[in-house]
Amino acid sequence: MAGLQGVVKKAYNLPVTVRTLSSGVPSTPLLNLAARAPAGHDDHHDHGAHGPRADIPPKWIGGVQMSSSSLLSKTMVTPPTIAYRGSRTIHTSTPAKYDTPKVPDFSDYRPQSEHTNRALSYMMIGTMGVLSASVAKSTITEFLGTMAASADVLALAKVEFELASIPEGKNVIIKWRGKPVFIRHRTQDEIKEARAVDWKKLRDPQSDEDRTKKPEWLVMLGVCTHLGCVPIGESGDFGGWFCPCHGSHYDISGRTRKGPAPLNLEVPPHDFNEAEGKLIVG
C-alpha cells in the first residue's frame, strides 16, 4: 500500500456473488467498513495487546466511505506499510505483500524416475528377505544340530573287526553298543542249507539273501527276540543257535524256527571294508 499518495479512489474486489446496483456499485448493505476486532472480548487470553489493531490503519489516516453512488477511499496521510497478521475482516484478493519464505530446492533428493524408486524399494525388501531367510535356516540347523549325537558317541557307535581272523565254520562274538554281535563265517554247505529252506512258510518270513550282504558272513545281534537271553551257537535242532532260557531254536541264517521267539535274530547295519578285509558294524 506504499505509494498510495494521491490516490483517492480504490476499488475493492468483492465476491462475485454480490449483487450490483444499477450505478455499478456492488450492493453491500451489511458491509461494516469500520469493523474492528472486538477488543478485550476474551479476557482469558493475554496475548495480543488491547487497543487499536495493528492490521487496520487508524481512522484518522483516512479510509473508505460509502455513499449512495460510490465507494470512496480517502487518504490523509501516507500510512506505513501494513503487514497482514492475523485475520482480516474483509476478504479481498489483494495479493499479500510479505515475502513468501523461500522453499529449498529438493530436486537433488527427488528420484530420477518412479521406476528407480520402486526397484530400489523391492531390492531392499528382497535383501531383507534373503538375510532373514538365511538367519532362520541357520537357526533351525543349529538347533537340530544340538539333538544329533556328538562325535565321541558316534566314535563308540561303530565297531571294526578283522574278518581274516575267523576261520570258516566258526562263530565269533563281539560287543557292539553293549550288546553281543554274532559273526559266523559260514561254509558253502551251510549257505546252501540256509537258502534251500522254504522261508515263506516260516514264522518270520525272511530270505537268507535279505539277511546277509555276503553269503559267507552272517552278522546278527546275539539277543534272543523272546526275552533277551544270549543264544548258544552251533546247537539246537536246526544247526544254528539255541536259546537256553526258554528253548528257542534258530537256524543257520538266524531265523526263528521253534520255541517262543517271535522274530528272527536282528541283523545290525554293517558294511565290509574290502581293501582291509574288515567288517564295520554300526
Next chain:
Amino acid sequence: MPLSTAFYNAIVKRNSIYVTTIFAGAFAFGVGLDVGITRFWDSWNRGKQWKDIRSKYVQQGESEE
C-alpha cells in the same frame, strides 16, 4: 529398458518368482558365506593346520597310524 525396470519385470512382478528368488538367494548366500569364511580361515591360519603340515609327518605310502 533401464536396469531397474528390467529387475522389476523379471523378478518382482510375480510374487511366486520373487519369493522363490529370495529363497534361492538365501541358499546361495549361506553357501557363499560358508565358503568365503572357510577360505579366509584357511588363509589366516596357513601353515598351522594339520592338512598343511601333514606332509612333514606322514610320508607317502606310509600308514597313518
